[in-house]
Amino acid sequence: MSTSDNSGLSLQHITVRFGGLLALDDVSLRVSPGRVVGVIGPNGAGKTTLFNVVSGFVVPQSGAITLDGRAFRPRPHQLNRNGIARTLQGVGQFNGMTVLDNVLVGAPKRTGEDAAFEVLERCGVAEHAYSYPALLPYAKRKRVELARALVARPRILMLDEPAGGLDTDEIAWLAELIREADMTVLLVEHHMDLVMSVCDEILVLDFGKPIALGTPGEIRNDPKVTDAYLGAAA
Ligand SMILES: Nc1ncnc2c1ncn2[C@@H]1O[C@H](COP(=O)(O)OP(=O)(O)O)[C@@H](O)[C@H]1O
Ligand SMILES: [Mg+2]
Structure with a gap:
Protein backbone atom coordinates (compact mmCIF):
# COMPACT_ATOMS: atom_id res chain seq x y z
CA MET A 1 0.00 0.00 0.00
CA SER A 2 1.41 3.40 -0.96
CA THR A 3 2.07 6.00 1.72
CA SER A 4 -0.12 8.54 -0.06
CA ASP A 5 -3.12 6.25 0.40
CA ASN A 6 -5.10 7.80 3.22
CA SER A 7 -7.87 5.23 3.48
CA GLY A 8 -8.77 3.93 6.89
CA LEU A 9 -8.60 5.51 10.29
CA SER A 10 -5.83 7.83 11.29
CA LEU A 11 -5.14 9.37 14.68
CA GLN A 12 -2.70 12.25 14.69
CA HIS A 13 -1.02 13.66 17.79
CA ILE A 14 -3.89 12.83 20.13
CA THR A 15 -3.53 14.24 23.63
CA VAL A 16 -6.05 13.65 26.42
CA ARG A 17 -5.82 15.10 29.93
CA PHE A 18 -8.05 14.22 32.86
CA GLY A 19 -7.30 17.05 35.25
CA GLY A 20 -3.58 16.77 35.96
CA LEU A 21 -3.32 13.30 34.47
CA LEU A 22 -1.97 12.91 30.97
CA ALA A 23 -3.92 9.86 29.77
CA LEU A 24 -2.74 10.10 26.15
CA ASP A 25 0.39 11.99 25.24
CA ASP A 26 0.81 12.78 21.55
CA VAL A 27 -0.41 9.45 20.21
CA SER A 28 -0.49 8.85 16.47
CA LEU A 29 -1.78 5.67 14.86
CA ARG A 30 -2.81 4.61 11.40
CA VAL A 31 -5.29 1.78 10.96
CA SER A 32 -5.35 0.77 7.30
CA PRO A 33 -8.20 -1.25 5.78
CA GLY A 34 -7.99 -4.97 6.42
CA ARG A 35 -5.29 -4.68 9.05
CA VAL A 36 -5.44 -5.93 12.60
CA VAL A 37 -3.82 -3.32 14.83
CA GLY A 38 -3.21 -4.04 18.49
CA VAL A 39 -2.86 -1.56 21.33
CA ILE A 40 -1.10 -2.92 24.39
CA GLY A 41 0.40 -1.51 27.55
CA PRO A 42 0.28 -1.91 31.32
CA ASN A 43 -2.89 -1.04 33.25
CA GLY A 44 -3.64 2.66 33.12
CA ALA A 45 -1.56 3.12 29.96
CA GLY A 46 -4.47 4.80 28.15
CA LYS A 47 -5.72 1.95 25.97
CA THR A 48 -9.40 2.31 26.80
CA THR A 49 -9.07 6.08 26.59
CA LEU A 50 -7.79 5.69 23.04
CA PHE A 51 -10.89 3.62 22.24
CA ASN A 52 -13.06 6.24 23.88
CA VAL A 53 -11.50 8.89 21.68
CA VAL A 54 -12.25 6.89 18.53
CA SER A 55 -15.82 6.29 19.72
CA GLY A 56 -16.41 9.90 20.69
CA PHE A 57 -16.89 9.34 24.43
CA VAL A 58 -13.74 11.33 25.15
CA VAL A 59 -12.86 14.45 23.18
CA PRO A 60 -9.10 15.00 23.00
CA GLN A 61 -7.56 18.31 24.07
CA SER A 62 -5.51 18.27 20.91
CA GLY A 63 -4.87 16.20 17.84
CA ALA A 64 -6.89 15.17 14.82
CA ILE A 65 -8.73 12.11 13.57
CA THR A 66 -9.37 11.32 9.94
CA LEU A 67 -11.45 8.60 8.31
CA ASP A 68 -10.49 7.96 4.69
CA GLY A 69 -8.60 11.23 4.67
CA ARG A 70 -11.50 13.36 5.88
CA ALA A 71 -11.68 15.07 9.25
CA PHE A 72 -13.64 12.79 11.55
CA ARG A 73 -15.38 13.91 14.71
CA PRO A 74 -16.57 10.67 16.30
CA ARG A 75 -19.95 10.68 18.04
CA PRO A 76 -21.04 7.62 19.98
CA HIS A 77 -24.53 7.43 18.46
CA GLN A 78 -23.21 7.79 14.91
CA LEU A 79 -20.51 5.14 15.09
CA ASN A 80 -22.56 2.51 13.28
CA ARG A 81 -23.28 4.91 10.49
CA ASN A 82 -19.56 5.54 10.18
CA GLY A 83 -18.92 1.83 9.92
CA ILE A 84 -17.34 1.45 13.33
CA ALA A 85 -18.46 -1.01 16.00
CA ARG A 86 -16.94 -1.67 19.39
CA THR A 87 -17.25 -4.10 22.22
CA LEU A 88 -16.87 -2.91 25.78
CA GLN A 89 -14.25 -4.00 28.28
CA GLY A 90 -16.08 -6.72 30.22
CA VAL A 91 -19.64 -7.27 29.08
CA GLY A 92 -22.22 -4.57 28.59
CA PRO A 154 -18.50 -2.70 10.52
CA ARG A 155 -15.56 -1.56 8.44
CA ILE A 156 -13.67 -1.17 11.67
CA LEU A 157 -14.21 -3.47 14.61
CA MET A 158 -12.86 -2.26 17.93
CA LEU A 159 -12.37 -4.88 20.62
CA ASP A 160 -11.52 -3.85 24.18
CA GLU A 161 -9.93 -6.77 26.03
CA PRO A 162 -12.04 -9.44 24.31
CA ALA A 163 -9.94 -12.22 25.87
CA GLY A 164 -10.40 -10.98 29.43
CA GLY A 165 -11.71 -13.79 31.61
CA LEU A 166 -11.62 -16.39 28.81
CA ASP A 167 -9.90 -19.77 28.99
CA THR A 168 -7.36 -21.07 26.48
CA ASP A 169 -9.93 -22.73 24.20
CA GLU A 170 -12.09 -19.62 24.12
CA ILE A 171 -9.05 -17.48 23.29
CA ALA A 172 -8.08 -19.82 20.45
CA TRP A 173 -11.62 -19.52 19.08
CA LEU A 174 -11.43 -15.74 19.34
CA ALA A 175 -8.08 -15.63 17.53
CA GLU A 176 -9.62 -17.63 14.69
CA LEU A 177 -12.60 -15.28 14.48
CA ILE A 178 -10.37 -12.20 14.34
CA ARG A 179 -8.11 -13.73 11.69
CA GLU A 180 -11.04 -14.76 9.53
CA ALA A 181 -13.16 -11.66 10.12
CA ASP A 182 -11.89 -10.03 6.94
CA MET A 183 -12.32 -6.60 8.47
CA THR A 184 -10.21 -3.89 9.97
CA VAL A 185 -9.69 -4.56 13.65
CA LEU A 186 -8.41 -2.34 16.43
CA LEU A 187 -7.65 -4.61 19.35
CA VAL A 188 -6.88 -3.60 22.92
CA GLU A 189 -5.70 -6.65 24.80
CA HIS A 190 -3.63 -7.84 27.73
CA HIS A 191 -3.28 -11.38 26.52
CA MET A 192 0.08 -11.33 24.74
CA ASP A 193 -0.23 -14.63 22.90
CA LEU A 194 -3.47 -13.46 21.31
CA VAL A 195 -2.06 -10.06 20.37
CA MET A 196 1.11 -11.57 18.94
CA SER A 197 -0.79 -14.17 16.93
CA VAL A 198 -3.45 -11.99 15.30
CA CYS A 199 -1.99 -8.49 14.92
CA ASP A 200 -0.25 -7.11 11.86
CA GLU A 201 0.98 -4.18 13.86
CA ILE A 202 1.12 -3.24 17.53
CA LEU A 203 1.22 0.10 19.34
CA VAL A 204 2.61 0.05 22.85
CA LEU A 205 1.49 2.69 25.30
CA ASP A 206 3.05 3.41 28.67
CA PHE A 207 1.56 6.13 30.88
CA GLY A 208 -0.16 7.54 27.83
CA LYS A 209 3.01 7.70 25.75
CA PRO A 210 3.56 5.68 22.60
CA ILE A 211 6.81 3.84 23.29
CA ALA A 212 6.85 1.43 20.36
CA LEU A 213 5.04 0.68 17.12
CA GLY A 214 5.85 -2.31 14.96
CA THR A 215 5.19 -5.88 13.95
CA PRO A 216 4.72 -8.54 16.64
CA GLY A 217 8.32 -9.66 16.07
CA GLU A 218 9.66 -6.14 16.50
CA ILE A 219 7.58 -5.52 19.61
CA ARG A 220 8.53 -8.81 21.22
CA ASN A 221 12.21 -7.94 20.93
CA ASP A 222 11.96 -4.28 21.95
CA PRO A 223 13.65 -3.70 25.31
CA LYS A 224 11.51 -0.58 25.92
CA VAL A 225 8.44 -2.80 25.87
CA THR A 226 9.85 -5.40 28.24
CA ASP A 227 10.94 -2.61 30.59
CA ALA A 228 7.46 -1.08 30.63
CA TYR A 229 5.89 -4.41 31.56
CA LEU A 230 8.54 -5.33 34.09
CA GLY A 231 8.22 -1.86 35.60
CA ALA A 232 4.49 -2.37 35.90
CA ALA A 233 4.93 -5.79 37.46
CA ALA A 234 7.47 -4.59 40.01
N1 LIG B 1 -13.02 9.52 32.63
C1 LIG B 1 -11.87 9.57 33.30
N2 LIG B 1 -11.65 10.52 34.24
C2 LIG B 1 -10.47 10.57 34.92
N3 LIG B 1 -9.45 9.74 34.72
C3 LIG B 1 -9.61 8.77 33.80
C4 LIG B 1 -10.82 8.62 33.04
N4 LIG B 1 -10.68 7.56 32.19
C5 LIG B 1 -9.44 7.07 32.41
N5 LIG B 1 -8.80 7.79 33.37
C6 LIG B 1 -7.42 7.57 33.82
O1 LIG B 1 -6.61 7.62 32.66
C7 LIG B 1 -5.58 6.64 32.72
C8 LIG B 1 -5.71 5.70 31.56
O2 LIG B 1 -6.86 4.88 31.75
P1 LIG B 1 -7.33 3.80 30.72
O3 LIG B 1 -7.40 4.41 29.39
O4 LIG B 1 -8.59 3.20 31.25
O5 LIG B 1 -6.15 2.76 30.79
P2 LIG B 1 -6.04 1.25 30.26
O6 LIG B 1 -7.27 0.94 29.49
O7 LIG B 1 -4.79 1.21 29.46
O8 LIG B 1 -5.90 0.40 31.50
C9 LIG B 1 -5.74 5.95 34.08
O9 LIG B 1 -4.86 6.57 34.99
C10 LIG B 1 -7.18 6.20 34.43
O10 LIG B 1 -7.37 6.22 35.83
MG1 LIG C 1 -8.77 -0.54 29.71
Whole structure:
Protein backbone atom coordinates (compact mmCIF):
# COMPACT_ATOMS: atom_id res chain seq x y z
CA MET A 1 0.00 0.00 0.00
CA SER A 2 1.41 3.40 -0.96
CA THR A 3 2.07 6.00 1.72
CA SER A 4 -0.12 8.54 -0.06
CA ASP A 5 -3.12 6.25 0.40
CA ASN A 6 -5.10 7.80 3.22
CA SER A 7 -7.87 5.23 3.48
CA GLY A 8 -8.77 3.93 6.89
CA LEU A 9 -8.60 5.51 10.29
CA SER A 10 -5.83 7.83 11.29
CA LEU A 11 -5.14 9.37 14.68
CA GLN A 12 -2.70 12.25 14.69
CA HIS A 13 -1.02 13.66 17.79
CA ILE A 14 -3.89 12.83 20.13
CA THR A 15 -3.53 14.24 23.63
CA VAL A 16 -6.05 13.65 26.42
CA ARG A 17 -5.82 15.10 29.93
CA PHE A 18 -8.05 14.22 32.86
CA GLY A 19 -7.30 17.05 35.25
CA GLY A 20 -3.58 16.77 35.96
CA LEU A 21 -3.32 13.30 34.47
CA LEU A 22 -1.97 12.91 30.97
CA ALA A 23 -3.92 9.86 29.77
CA LEU A 24 -2.74 10.10 26.15
CA ASP A 25 0.39 11.99 25.24
CA ASP A 26 0.81 12.78 21.55
CA VAL A 27 -0.41 9.45 20.21
CA SER A 28 -0.49 8.85 16.47
CA LEU A 29 -1.78 5.67 14.86
CA ARG A 30 -2.81 4.61 11.40
CA VAL A 31 -5.29 1.78 10.96
CA SER A 32 -5.35 0.77 7.30
CA PRO A 33 -8.20 -1.25 5.78
CA GLY A 34 -7.99 -4.97 6.42
CA ARG A 35 -5.29 -4.68 9.05
CA VAL A 36 -5.44 -5.93 12.60
CA VAL A 37 -3.82 -3.32 14.83
CA GLY A 38 -3.21 -4.04 18.49
CA VAL A 39 -2.86 -1.56 21.33
CA ILE A 40 -1.10 -2.92 24.39
CA GLY A 41 0.40 -1.51 27.55
CA PRO A 42 0.28 -1.91 31.32
CA ASN A 43 -2.89 -1.04 33.25
CA GLY A 44 -3.64 2.66 33.12
CA ALA A 45 -1.56 3.12 29.96
CA GLY A 46 -4.47 4.80 28.15
CA LYS A 47 -5.72 1.95 25.97
CA THR A 48 -9.40 2.31 26.80
CA THR A 49 -9.07 6.08 26.59
CA LEU A 50 -7.79 5.69 23.04
CA PHE A 51 -10.89 3.62 22.24
CA ASN A 52 -13.06 6.24 23.88
CA VAL A 53 -11.50 8.89 21.68
CA VAL A 54 -12.25 6.89 18.53
CA SER A 55 -15.82 6.29 19.72
CA GLY A 56 -16.41 9.90 20.69
CA PHE A 57 -16.89 9.34 24.43
CA VAL A 58 -13.74 11.33 25.15
CA VAL A 59 -12.86 14.45 23.18
CA PRO A 60 -9.10 15.00 23.00
CA GLN A 61 -7.56 18.31 24.07
CA SER A 62 -5.51 18.27 20.91
CA GLY A 63 -4.87 16.20 17.84
CA ALA A 64 -6.89 15.17 14.82
CA ILE A 65 -8.73 12.11 13.57
CA THR A 66 -9.37 11.32 9.94
CA LEU A 67 -11.45 8.60 8.31
CA ASP A 68 -10.49 7.96 4.69
CA GLY A 69 -8.60 11.23 4.67
CA ARG A 70 -11.50 13.36 5.88
CA ALA A 71 -11.68 15.07 9.25
CA PHE A 72 -13.64 12.79 11.55
CA ARG A 73 -15.38 13.91 14.71
CA PRO A 74 -16.57 10.67 16.30
CA ARG A 75 -19.95 10.68 18.04
CA PRO A 76 -21.04 7.62 19.98
CA HIS A 77 -24.53 7.43 18.46
CA GLN A 78 -23.21 7.79 14.91
CA LEU A 79 -20.51 5.14 15.09
CA ASN A 80 -22.56 2.51 13.28
CA ARG A 81 -23.28 4.91 10.49
CA ASN A 82 -19.56 5.54 10.18
CA GLY A 83 -18.92 1.83 9.92
CA ILE A 84 -17.34 1.45 13.33
CA ALA A 85 -18.46 -1.01 16.00
CA ARG A 86 -16.94 -1.67 19.39
CA THR A 87 -17.25 -4.10 22.22
CA LEU A 88 -16.87 -2.91 25.78
CA GLN A 89 -14.25 -4.00 28.28
CA GLY A 90 -16.08 -6.72 30.22
CA VAL A 91 -19.64 -7.27 29.08
CA GLY A 92 -22.22 -4.57 28.59
CA GLN A 93 -25.51 -6.14 27.69
CA PHE A 94 -29.12 -5.24 28.27
CA ASN A 95 -30.21 -7.89 30.72
CA GLY A 96 -33.91 -7.30 30.22
CA MET A 97 -33.64 -8.24 26.55
CA THR A 98 -33.09 -11.60 24.92
CA VAL A 99 -29.74 -12.43 23.35
CA LEU A 100 -31.34 -12.01 19.94
CA ASP A 101 -32.67 -8.55 20.77
CA ASN A 102 -29.28 -7.56 22.18
CA VAL A 103 -27.76 -8.39 18.83
CA LEU A 104 -30.47 -6.55 16.91
CA VAL A 105 -29.66 -3.44 18.96
CA GLY A 106 -26.27 -3.40 17.27
CA ALA A 107 -27.75 -3.85 13.81
CA PRO A 108 -28.54 -1.18 11.30
CA LYS A 109 -32.26 -0.54 10.82
CA ARG A 110 -34.11 -3.23 8.87
CA THR A 111 -31.55 -5.92 9.66
CA GLY A 112 -33.66 -9.06 9.73
CA GLU A 113 -33.62 -11.69 12.42
CA ASP A 114 -32.02 -14.01 9.86
CA ALA A 115 -28.91 -11.85 9.75
CA ALA A 116 -28.83 -11.73 13.53
CA PHE A 117 -29.13 -15.52 13.70
CA GLU A 118 -26.36 -15.89 11.18
CA VAL A 119 -23.96 -13.89 13.28
CA LEU A 120 -25.07 -15.64 16.48
CA GLU A 121 -24.31 -18.91 14.74
CA ARG A 122 -20.91 -17.68 13.66
CA CYS A 123 -20.26 -16.78 17.27
CA GLY A 124 -21.51 -20.18 18.43
CA VAL A 125 -24.37 -18.88 20.57
CA ALA A 126 -27.41 -19.24 18.29
CA GLU A 127 -28.91 -21.84 20.61
CA HIS A 128 -29.15 -19.12 23.27
CA ALA A 129 -30.99 -16.60 21.06
CA TYR A 130 -34.10 -16.58 23.23
CA SER A 131 -32.28 -16.75 26.52
CA TYR A 132 -31.10 -13.72 28.50
CA PRO A 133 -27.47 -12.64 28.71
CA ALA A 134 -27.42 -12.69 32.51
CA LEU A 135 -28.29 -16.41 32.45
CA LEU A 136 -25.27 -17.32 30.29
CA PRO A 137 -21.73 -18.12 31.40
CA TYR A 138 -19.30 -15.22 31.05
CA ALA A 139 -17.57 -16.57 27.93
CA LYS A 140 -20.91 -16.92 26.16
CA ARG A 141 -21.86 -13.37 27.08
CA LYS A 142 -18.59 -12.17 25.57
CA ARG A 143 -19.60 -13.96 22.37
CA VAL A 144 -22.97 -12.21 22.39
CA GLU A 145 -21.08 -8.94 22.77
CA LEU A 146 -19.02 -9.85 19.70
CA ALA A 147 -22.13 -10.79 17.75
CA ARG A 148 -23.70 -7.44 18.61
CA ALA A 149 -20.67 -5.67 17.15
CA LEU A 150 -20.33 -7.96 14.11
CA VAL A 151 -23.97 -7.77 13.02
CA ALA A 152 -23.44 -4.19 11.89
CA ARG A 153 -20.82 -5.47 9.42
CA PRO A 154 -18.50 -2.70 10.52
CA ARG A 155 -15.56 -1.56 8.44
CA ILE A 156 -13.67 -1.17 11.67
CA LEU A 157 -14.21 -3.47 14.61
CA MET A 158 -12.86 -2.26 17.93
CA LEU A 159 -12.37 -4.88 20.62
CA ASP A 160 -11.52 -3.85 24.18
CA GLU A 161 -9.93 -6.77 26.03
CA PRO A 162 -12.04 -9.44 24.31
CA ALA A 163 -9.94 -12.22 25.87
CA GLY A 164 -10.40 -10.98 29.43
CA GLY A 165 -11.71 -13.79 31.61
CA LEU A 166 -11.62 -16.39 28.81
CA ASP A 167 -9.90 -19.77 28.99
CA THR A 168 -7.36 -21.07 26.48
CA ASP A 169 -9.93 -22.73 24.20
CA GLU A 170 -12.09 -19.62 24.12
CA ILE A 171 -9.05 -17.48 23.29
CA ALA A 172 -8.08 -19.82 20.45
CA TRP A 173 -11.62 -19.52 19.08
CA LEU A 174 -11.43 -15.74 19.34
CA ALA A 175 -8.08 -15.63 17.53
CA GLU A 176 -9.62 -17.63 14.69
CA LEU A 177 -12.60 -15.28 14.48
CA ILE A 178 -10.37 -12.20 14.34
CA ARG A 179 -8.11 -13.73 11.69
CA GLU A 180 -11.04 -14.76 9.53
CA ALA A 181 -13.16 -11.66 10.12
CA ASP A 182 -11.89 -10.03 6.94
CA MET A 183 -12.32 -6.60 8.47
CA THR A 184 -10.21 -3.89 9.97
CA VAL A 185 -9.69 -4.56 13.65
CA LEU A 186 -8.41 -2.34 16.43
CA LEU A 187 -7.65 -4.61 19.35
CA VAL A 188 -6.88 -3.60 22.92
CA GLU A 189 -5.70 -6.65 24.80
CA HIS A 190 -3.63 -7.84 27.73
CA HIS A 191 -3.28 -11.38 26.52
CA MET A 192 0.08 -11.33 24.74
CA ASP A 193 -0.23 -14.63 22.90
CA LEU A 194 -3.47 -13.46 21.31
CA VAL A 195 -2.06 -10.06 20.37
CA MET A 196 1.11 -11.57 18.94
CA SER A 197 -0.79 -14.17 16.93
CA VAL A 198 -3.45 -11.99 15.30
CA CYS A 199 -1.99 -8.49 14.92
CA ASP A 200 -0.25 -7.11 11.86
CA GLU A 201 0.98 -4.18 13.86
CA ILE A 202 1.12 -3.24 17.53
CA LEU A 203 1.22 0.10 19.34
CA VAL A 204 2.61 0.05 22.85
CA LEU A 205 1.49 2.69 25.30
CA ASP A 206 3.05 3.41 28.67
CA PHE A 207 1.56 6.13 30.88
CA GLY A 208 -0.16 7.54 27.83
CA LYS A 209 3.01 7.70 25.75
CA PRO A 210 3.56 5.68 22.60
CA ILE A 211 6.81 3.84 23.29
CA ALA A 212 6.85 1.43 20.36
CA LEU A 213 5.04 0.68 17.12
CA GLY A 214 5.85 -2.31 14.96
CA THR A 215 5.19 -5.88 13.95
CA PRO A 216 4.72 -8.54 16.64
CA GLY A 217 8.32 -9.66 16.07
CA GLU A 218 9.66 -6.14 16.50
CA ILE A 219 7.58 -5.52 19.61
CA ARG A 220 8.53 -8.81 21.22
CA ASN A 221 12.21 -7.94 20.93
CA ASP A 222 11.96 -4.28 21.95
CA PRO A 223 13.65 -3.70 25.31
CA LYS A 224 11.51 -0.58 25.92
CA VAL A 225 8.44 -2.80 25.87
CA THR A 226 9.85 -5.40 28.24
CA ASP A 227 10.94 -2.61 30.59
CA ALA A 228 7.46 -1.08 30.63
CA TYR A 229 5.89 -4.41 31.56
CA LEU A 230 8.54 -5.33 34.09
CA GLY A 231 8.22 -1.86 35.60
CA ALA A 232 4.49 -2.37 35.90
CA ALA A 233 4.93 -5.79 37.46
CA ALA A 234 7.47 -4.59 40.01
N1 LIG B 1 -13.02 9.52 32.63
C1 LIG B 1 -11.87 9.57 33.30
N2 LIG B 1 -11.65 10.52 34.24
C2 LIG B 1 -10.47 10.57 34.92
N3 LIG B 1 -9.45 9.74 34.72
C3 LIG B 1 -9.61 8.77 33.80
C4 LIG B 1 -10.82 8.62 33.04
N4 LIG B 1 -10.68 7.56 32.19
C5 LIG B 1 -9.44 7.07 32.41
N5 LIG B 1 -8.80 7.79 33.37
C6 LIG B 1 -7.42 7.57 33.82
O1 LIG B 1 -6.61 7.62 32.66
C7 LIG B 1 -5.58 6.64 32.72
C8 LIG B 1 -5.71 5.70 31.56
O2 LIG B 1 -6.86 4.88 31.75
P1 LIG B 1 -7.33 3.80 30.72
O3 LIG B 1 -7.40 4.41 29.39
O4 LIG B 1 -8.59 3.20 31.25
O5 LIG B 1 -6.15 2.76 30.79
P2 LIG B 1 -6.04 1.25 30.26
O6 LIG B 1 -7.27 0.94 29.49
O7 LIG B 1 -4.79 1.21 29.46
O8 LIG B 1 -5.90 0.40 31.50
C9 LIG B 1 -5.74 5.95 34.08
O9 LIG B 1 -4.86 6.57 34.99
C10 LIG B 1 -7.18 6.20 34.43
O10 LIG B 1 -7.37 6.22 35.83
MG1 LIG C 1 -8.77 -0.54 29.71
